[in-house]
Amino acid sequence: MADNQLLAPLPFLTLKTGCTVTVEAIDPSSGAAVSGVVVSEVAIYGTVAGPGKTLEESIDEIYVHRQGD
Amino acid sequence: MALRLEVVGPRAGNAPLEYRITEPGTFDIQSIFAHFNGAGASGGFRPVVTVRAQDGSILARVFPPTSLSTGDTADVTYAPFLRSEQAASSGGGLAFAYGTTASIASHPGGFLNDQNFTAVSTNDSSVFSYDGSTPARLRVNAPGLYLVEGQQQAIVTVAGSRAVRVQMKNGNDASLRGASGILLTTTWTAGQTAVLTITSTHSRVYYNVDAASLAIAGYCYVSYDDFAPATTALNPGAAVVTRIGDAY
Numbered sequence: 001m002a003d004n005q006l007l008a009p010l011p012f013l014t015l016k017t018g019c020t021v022t023v024e025a026i027d028p029s030s031g032a033a034v035s036g037v038v039v040s041e042v043a044i045y046g047t048v049a050g051p052g053k054t055l056e057e058s059i060d061e062i063y064v065h066r067q068g069d
Numbered sequence: 070m071a072l073r074l075e076v077v078g079p080r081a082g083n084a085p086l087e088y089r090i091t092e093p094g095t096f097d098i099q100s101i102f103a104h105f106n107g108a109g110a111s112g113g114f115r116p117v118v119t120v121r122a123q124d125g126s127i128l129a130r131v132f133p134p135t136s137l138s139t140g141d142t143a144d145v146t147y148a149p150f151l152r153s154e155q156a157a158s159s160g161g162g163l164a165f166a167y168g169t170t171a172s173i174a175s176h177p178g179g180f181l182n183d184q185n186f187t188a189v190s191t192n193d194s195s196v197f198s199y200d201g202s203t204p205a206r207l208r209v210n211a212p213g214l215y216l217v218e219g220q221q222q223a224i225v226t227v228a229g230s231r232a233v234r235v236q237m238k239n240g241n242d243a244s245l246r247g248a249s250g251i252l253l254t255t256t257w258t259a260g261q262t263a264v265l266t267i268t269s270t271h272s273r274v275y276y277n278v279d280a281a282s283l284a285i286a287g288y289c290y291v292s293y294d295d296f297a298p299a300t301t302a303l304n305p306g307a308a309v310v311t312r313i314g315d316a317y
Contacts, residue, residue, distance in 0.1 A: 002138075003141075005143070008147045009150065010101065011120075011131070011149070015090050016123070019096075019122055019123060020087050020090070020119075023088075023101070025116060026117050035083075037107050037116075038105075039083070042081065045100045047096070048095070
């Protein structure tokens with residue numbers, strides 16, 4: 001058993017309604033889901049650009065999005 | 070003003086946890102954090118974040134280079150340009166080993182006389198080990214791309230061609246993996262009697278050790294061969310093997 005502090009890259013993607021961001025545990029070889037892994041403290045930090053506004057107009061407002069506090 | 074994105078789903082629970090974007094407009098992810106607890110995991114796993122389009126197509130799947138085992142926990146931060154520091158080998162830096170051969174006063178003659186490595190040293194015993202059987206060899210126990218270098222000195226007094234080489238083979242001797250490394254070679258003409266000393270300069274050979282190579286006997290090995298007529302003497306030689314990367 002080990003307690004790890006890990007970093008991973010994240011691509012620049014502009015997502016629209018219907019897109020999903022999923023935190024998963026997968027088998028390193030097959031890519032299949034691994035059961036029994038508990039995930040907590042999930043926090044997504046990003047920028048929202050509302051309809052009628054460009055990303056540049058909204059870039060100064062950044063929110064921390066947490067799932068189901 | 071910008072709109073706050075609606076939050077969907079629990080913040081904690083069994084993986085996978087999905088967050089679906091429901092807000093009109095666009096959303097640019099800056100970073101994601103999650104704590105993974107593998108105490109109840111059914112097996113080893115990678116802690117990943119998967120981004121999918123509206124039709125379910127995977128746009129990106131990102132994870133740290135380290136896989137986790139059952140029982141492990143991890144705080145994982147996903148952000149642009151991040152990359153975990155690579156784990157160092159047990160000895161620090163690249164794994165390497167070197168072996169030396171003893172001098173031979175009188176060569177028995179013939180082809181492919183395997184010389185014993187009389188001493189072997191390594192900074193990573195998980196990659197290299199010493200096979201003390203006859204001929205004593207340097208075992209390679211892990212896949213990878215290896216650089217093999219060596220030198221040898223021969224003293225010859227009769228006519229004929231001579232060569233000394235360091236080479237890597239499968240564990241059962243059935244086939245040579247990659248080209249053999251001829252370190253030095255020379256040819257004597259009939260009637261020459263003077264002693265000639267020949268020494269290799271800087272010879273190197275790359276070998277790819279893949280899973281198929283290791284599967285034959287569980288290891289590959291590095292050995293020293295020489296083929297020469299009788300009455301050739303060999304001074305002590307040496308070979309250095311370095312694992313320089315992953316197998317291809």
